[in-house]
Amino acid sequence: MKERHLKALVSGIAAVMLTAGIAMPAQAKQESYSSSKAAYKAVNQKAQKKLVSLKSARKSEGTADSSLRGPADPSYKMDVKYDAKTHKLTGKLNVSFKNNVKQNLSELYFNLWGRAADFKEKGGGMDVSNIRVNGKKAAFDVKETALHITNLSLPKNKKATVTMDFTVSFPEQQDRFGWYGDTVSMGNWFPILSVYDEEGWNVDPYFNAGESFYSLTGNFDVNVTTNRKQVIAATGTEQGKPKMDGELATHHYIAENVRDFAMEMNPTYKILSSKVNGVKVHVYYDDKYAKYAASLLESGKDSIKLFSKKFGKYPWPELDVVTMEGWFGGMEYPQLVMISLNENRKQEWVKSVNAHEIGHQWFYGIIGDNEYDEPWLDESFASFAAALYDNSLDELNVPPLSDPYYHISSKVSDFTARGNAGISAYYYTIYDYGSTALNDLRLELGDAAFYKAMKAYFKEKKFGISTTKDFISAMERSSKQDLSPFFRAHRIFPSDQN
Ligand SMILES: [Zn+2]
Structure with missing residues (x-):
């Protein structure tokens, strides 16, 4: 950020x-x-x-063992539906992973960031239900942003699968998680596996002024259904054209080797695109901020080129730069950066913020x-x-x-x-x-x-x-x-x- x-x-x-x-x-x-x-x-x-x-x-x-971190190789499948009128999302989550942590692993944790106290007063929240581990109904409790699944006995070095239903209420706020005007920012919006390491399970509190996120890289396969007019930027790559059903459209995304999955939607978004080093760069903007689109595309491409040369190659096929109105300068997610604008922002400042967030693709995203x-x-x-x-x-x-x-x-x-x-x-x-x-x-x-x-x-x-x-x-x-x-x-x- x-x-x-x-x-x-x-x-x-x-x-x-x-x-x-x-x-x-x-x-x-x-x-x-x-x-x-x-x-x-x-x-x-x-x-x-x-x-x-x-x-x-x-x-x-x-x-x-300082290199012990798990559960390993998470693979998320999600089917979610977002209603832009009520700002609510309902979804099903299925995550498979390998228990590389310990023999007879008895518990799992997920972070439910949408439950952070900061969001509650603005209408935000997140709930989970119907949790199953390897098909069997599991006991769980939720304390603040931590979901604790108990009474398990997962064998070491074997795969396990957790499924659950979840609902999300997006708060009305200019932030990385929330809606404001026509824009909805979907950062940290789904139940995400916590990391077990040499300190045990990491379920630290939400940190509004920065980040307290910690997750391992994995794959995502996500279907998002919402009003057909919504223009969506997302981590990963959209698979084919959306499936239309009346007023609704279902978009399908696949992302590999990413540690989170974020989206940003606005029915009035326009897209300015180009390519650099084989990477597709898309800038999502609405009319209000059209004057920044070229600067964001140029600085986006230049950043990918420069950081690939100095640090190592950008590894994903796509990067989305999305404009929104946050209280901050910008926010990073894998393959997606949120750039917060208002009409008084200087072009040079916007470019520099973009470079900072794209720098996070290397330092947070890749490393x-x-x-x-x-x-x-x-x-x-x-x-x-x-x-x-x-x-x-x-x-x-x-x-x-x-x-x-x-x-x-x-x-x-x-x-x-x-x-x-x-x-x-x-x-x-x-x-x-x-x-x-x-x-x-x-x-x-x-x-x-x-x-x-x-x-x-x-x-x-x-x-x-x-x-x-x-x-x-x-x-x-x-x-x-x-x-x-x-x-x-x-x-x-x-x-x-x-
Ligand atoms: Zn930052």
């Missing part, structure tokens, strides 16, 4: 931090990487201790991460990618916050624990200081070695999940350098995810 006014917000942050008693060092702007090295020595020593102690704690447990535990692994990288597109890498030179509490590799909850000041610090640390750190790494290694290492990282993590530890390790192996002093000096600690 990209917040609304990055530059304005940053200067706003200084004010917020002052009122919150977090002072920005006056001469910090001039502070170089080497002088900050010394300044954070104390912090680093503390982090080192934490790392060592965690390692020994782990050893005694004896079961930790996944636990967005709640290590949000920097997608946001700092997308911000770096946007600066690369803007040709403004040299402008990435903000200092860290003087309060050593804030780390680039901190969890979302470390920031939200400090209220609004923490949210401001989140944007500053994860977007601005995080992208600065990546640019510092580029300067430290030199362009050739840096982008070579990024490509190695891409190859290693393509369609998988990365951690801070994995990123540091990929950079060190490719560059054949011990980069631990660099990462520590930039407050990037591999132990934070634990």
Whole structure:
């Protein structure tokens, strides 16, 4: 995601931090990487201790496996019907996966993001019923956004299938999940399998100012029935022409190797299309925002070309850029980015937001991460990618916050624990200081070695999940350098995810 006014917000942050008693060092702007090295020595020593102690704690447990993540290879089939008059969706979900987690797996979790408290007051919600596991009726309970299916005994390394009915009420709001005017934004709109990893099941709370999403890549086969006038942008590729039945039309989509499935609909959408590197790029816009369509297509194509060259090839056949009116700048989903517009947006700003969201196709989409535990692994990288597109890498030179509490590799909850000041610090640390750190790494290694290492990282993590530890390790192996002093000096600690 990209917040609304990055530059304005940053200067706003200084004010917020002052009122919150977090002072920005006056001469910090001039502070170089080497002088900050010394300044954070104390912090680093503390982090080192934490790392060592965690390692020994782990050893005694004896079961930790950092590469364990499941359930593996999810394959979703959905048949859904959306009524644009009531803003309600009803659907059937069928998801198959392999239990790679443990013998006699007794429980499963799904995230029901539509149940987040943020949506309730605006008419939003999500409910599930008739849950069956391998055809047998299953016991379950729902607590906030977590669906817990219990009393199972799934054999290890075998496939299992969960089916359920679900209903979704879209809230009236200008957001990634909701409807406003003629547009409906369908982000995080269906029950999605939670991830089991070395920490157990990940059912973190919804995070409105950013993301707490975490899912493994899989395949989707989705039938969407709605009014025939709706123009739909979706993850994946539409299969043939929609089937018409009176006022209704059923659209069929298939997506492969994606970790989510999003849609955006509006009956007045027009589509501007082109192709780059064999990838179809479609811009969905209505008359109100026609003046931005060409900029979005151009920056979309240029971003795919540039990031494919610098990081690794865009792997999907299609990308949809959809215009909407959100409170934010933009939002990323696999093969679909939402760009939030109003009539006052500058063309250059819109292009840069588009580059940020398309950067997420690489950092979130292709190389996944636990967005709640290590949000920097997608946001700092997308911000770096946007600066690369803007040709403004040299402008990435903000200092860290003087309060050593804030780390680039901190969890979302470390920031939200400090209220609004923490949210401001989140944007500053994860977007601005995080992208600065990546640019510092580029300067430290030199362009050739840096982008070579990024490509190695891409190859290693393509369609998988990365951690801070994995990123540091990929950079060190490719560059054949011990980069631990660099990462520590930039407050990037591999132990934070634990
Ligand atoms: Zn973002």
